[in-house]
Amino acid sequence: DDPLNFDRIHSALSQPPIKLIIFTVISLPLFHWAHRFRFTLVDVGLKSVSTLIAVLCYGVAIAGTIVSAVILWNI
Numbered sequence: 001d002d003p004l005n006f007d008r009i010h011s012a013l014s015q016p017p018i019k020l021i022i023f024t025v026i027s028l029p030l031f032h033w034a035h036r037f038r039f040t041l042v043d044v045g046l047k048s049v050s051t052l053i054a055v056l057c058y059g060v061a062i063a064g065t066i067v068s069a070v071i072l073w074n075i
Contacts, residue, residue, distance in 0.1 A: 010075070019072045027065040034061040 001008070012018055034057040042050050 013072075013075050019075070023068060023072055026068040027061075030061040030064045031058070034058050 013022065038050075038053050038057040041053050046053060
């Protein structure tokens with residue numbers, strides 16, 4: 001049997017605990033990236049626009065989290 005068989009992967013991803021794990025594995029690194037990238041830009045010298053940077057970075061993380069939730073919900 002092929003381990004990457006569509007039916008096998010789809011049946012595994014259809015289980016709610018697996019969806020929760022995949023959602024966590026996707027969303028937590030997005031927020032980690034947003035936090036690190038925000039403070040990297042502030043440390044580089046963009047302190048005057050730190051609020052805008054925070055809104056953009058965390059906004060991207062929230063958008064990615066919502067997209068992953070919608071995709072996982074529809075599986």
